[in-house]
Amino acid sequence: MGNTVDYMVRATAADGQVRAFAVTGRELVQTARKAHGTTPVATAALGRTMCGALMMADMLKGEKDLITIQITSDGPLGGLTVTADNSGHVKGYVINPMVLLPPKEDGHLDVGGAVGKGVLTVIRDLDLKNTYTGQVELQSGEIAEDIARYFAESEQVPSAVGLGVLVGTDMNVLAAGGYIIQLMPFAAEAVIDRLEKNIASSQYVTDMLSEGHTPESMLRLLLDGLDPQINDSMPVQFFCNCDKDRVERALILLGEDEIRSMAAEQEDTVLTCQFCKSAYHFTRQDLLDLISRHKSENGG
Ligand SMILES: [Zn+2]
Known part of the structure; x- marks a missing residue:
């Protein structure tokens, strides 16, 4: 860009x-x-x-x-x-x-x-x-x-x-x-x-x-x-400073229940940056991995 x-x-x-x-x-x-x-x-x-x-x-x-x-x-x-x-x-x-x-x-x-x-x-x-x-x-x-x-x-x-x-x-x-x-x-x-x-x-x-x-x-x-x-x-x-890491951190803030329901709803979840329209794709497994990774990082 x-x-x-x-x-x-x-x-x-x-x-x-x-x-x-x-x-x-x-x-x-x-x-x-x-x-x-x-x-x-x-x-x-x-x-x-x-x-x-x-x-x-x-x-x-x-x-x-x-x-x-x-x-x-x-x-x-x-x-x-x-x-x-x-x-x-x-x-x-x-x-x-x-x-x-x-x-x-x-x-x-x-x-x-x-x-x-x-x-x-x-x-x-x-x-x-x-x-x-x-x-x-x-x-x-x-x-x-x-x-x-x-x-x-x-x-x-x-x-x-x-x-x-x-x-x-x-x-x-x-x-x-x-x-x-x-x-x-x-x-x-x-x-x-x-x-x-x-x-x-x-x-x-x-x-x-x-x-x-x-x-x-x-x-x-x-x-x-x-x-x-x-x-x-x-x-x-x-210039937009968004990246997958940032989107994942925003997802975490939604909470485990919300992420689980997104994963249950569809095989692929697409999240779009509102500033630059970049699309970030998450498979069902990606979302579940994100939850378990977050839990282990927090010692849970
Ligand atoms: Zn962006």
Whole structure:
């Protein structure tokens, strides 16, 4: 599933009064689309959230830190979950990948209509022990505005967020990516004014990307006149860390009775990872072996 096409950059501007992130993620959104069989509007909702999560994960400090964005809402999409780490890995799924909605009047996919009303929850897992959760009411369900609201309300960081996924008539992802630009507490009025003007006159992310813009050139446009410095670049990809061992541990948690009834029901049990749709097969004997192995490991 790896690729080297998608990447993310980090930048500062106006002598550190502004920090910024930008990502291009066509391949990783396409990988998610293929895994989940999403319709265009579901691909856009998932893809926008995955691009946002990657940039938010880049703000984390620890190697094993994770960020999860969860949307619980009443629209036909039924909500979504996305998890990213700060090594450029992201995975995610939507509840109803088959949602179909007519486009909006301007021709754009109706992500807000698919998402509906509800809440956006951001869970930060730090140092494998501390979990911080922030929650905001959805602003529009268009994802970018909702993440901007999360930063403003939950972290008190004024942020401009742009996210976009362009899907072709053949359902393939043509462009995906976005940016997050944040003002530090000591940002001067002139810097804020300039940034607001730049953003107000900027194009949609999908238009910029389909015109050939890169994360670097998007940030140079958005941070024009503010002396942007690109500090870092890293590859990003759709990556799920599931394996048979993890699935077995999840099975054990169901308890012996549940595993026995699964074994009794059918010769083959297939368990599917909800994040990447990888299928794990267990024969009746596999399940019974799992129970006895678990018992002996626990001295029983
Ligand atoms: Zn998986």
